Amino acid sequence: MSINVLFSARPALWPIYEPLLTKGLSGMDVTIATDLPPERVDYVVYAPNGGLQDFTPYTRLKAVLSLWAGVEKIAGNETLTVPLARMVDHGLTQGMTEWVVGHVLRYHLGMDRHITMQDGVWAPDPPPLASQRTVCVLGLGALGQAAAGVLSSLGFNVIGWSRTAKTIPGIRSLHGPDGLRRALTQADIVVLLLPDTPATENTLNAETLALLPKGARIINPGRGGLIDDDALLQALDTGQIAHATLDVFRTEPLPPQHPYWAHPNVTVTPHIASETRPETAAQVICDNIRRNEAGQPLLHLVDRDLGY
Structure with missing residues (x-):
């Protein structure tokens, strides 16, 4: 069965991440897109500025993989019932x-x-x-x-x-x-x-x-x-x-x-201490998808009770 990955982040990031994610998941039967029917989505690559808030329609969802190290804007989302992994890059x-x-x-x-x-x-x-x-x-x-x-x-x-x-x-x-x-x-x-x-x-x-x-x-x-x-x-x-x-x-x-x-x-200083680097962040995302598909535990899982 093919794997469907929804990229939900700031639109300007899509041209940067699309080739990196495609390369990182090469060899797998995977579709990566910014617009997929919710019922077909297996993974969401997520940032809060992507606009996605209601995860209820995503009935096939396996995990949400955050592009941000901080997850305070999603950890308390009651519609999210699948594992959430934060970015450790x-x-x-x-x-x-x-x-x-x-x-x-x-x-x-x-x-x-x-x-x-x-x-x-x-x-x-x-x-x-x-x-x-x-x-x-x-x-x-x-x-x-x-x-x-x-x-x-x-x-x-x-x-x-x-x-x-x-x-x-x-x-x-x-x-x-x-x-x-x-x-x-x-x-x-x-x-x-x-x-x-x-x-x-x-x-x-x-x-x-x-x-x-x-x-x-x-x-x-x-x-x-x-x-x-x-x-x-x-x-x-x-x-x-x-x-x-x-x-x-x-x-x-x-x-x-x-x-x-x-x-x-x-x-x-204008929030410049550190930024997610697309090249390394995409590899973290791809590695976690490969792990989960191979039956291995996801890395960097968020404790929803603690909020991190």
């Missing part, structure tokens, strides 16, 4: 790791200060060694583990935190509410790579920001909802937080009138 992971490590080093080495020192004053102030700087990575999924591992290899004292216990070689891992408090009290730099769920909303709020050592720095390439914006702005104004580099926001694009744009201690 080594290209995305590599891009995120490079962005995170770059901004940690920017803070660690004091690059912002050196860039703005144009007054002719010679003021040597070398940074400490990485081993004297504690970086706390909140979220120990694929992205968090990769970033934490590279930071640790550079000599940083890395603490990882997750909601549930995890054991990661070379990384001091804490978990649960008490572990979060212990991690934050030691952190010079905080990196947020948590998923966006009701349990993680406002992980950094007035109470948790106050736990950080005065003058700590924050890097958020995870999700906008992880931070209470009002609390962060207040902490920046008082000097409790020295600087924040933010790549994700509750509303995107970030509105021109938002206080983050004008704040002297905020760096805004």
Whole structure:
């Protein structure tokens, strides 16, 4: 029996993914299209901006394969009753790791200060060694583990935190509410790579920001909802937080009138920390389809109760 794959994502992506998916599924009797009768569809390659919301008519559906690492916009969809796999792509992971490590080093080495020192004053102030700087990575999924591992290899004292216990070689891992408090009290730099769920909303709020050592720095390439914006702005104004580099926001694009744009201690980047790379993402999708058709378990399945 032939396999039918529906591509439901931003239309501009179809000319890019169509040849990649076709090549990745070569040798199989497969039809890949953007418009198929719902009752004939076996797999959906999915992104929220593709418009598909009601999965009820897809009576033959075997799985939904997300092109996005974040699945908060589909995990709670009550019409979706088949397995949902999120995107875990080594290209995305590599891009995120490079962005995170770059901004940690920017803070660690004091690059912002050196860039703005144009007054002719010679003021040597070398940074400490990485081993004297504690970086706390909140979220120990694929992205968090990769970033934490590279930071640790550079000599940083890395603490990882997750909601549930995890054991990661070379990384001091804490978990649960008490572990979060212990991690934050030691952190010079905080990196947020948590998923966006009701349990993680406002992980950094007035109470948790106050736990950080005065003058700590924050890097958020995870999700906008992880931070209470009002609390962060207040902490920046008082000097409790020295600087924040933010790549994700509750509303995107970030509105021109938002206080983050004008704040002297905020760096805004336009959601560029990492992108799904079509070449590697298509291979992840194709590998999962081949696995499922061969009777092997799907990879990167989402726990619908946890939301990731």
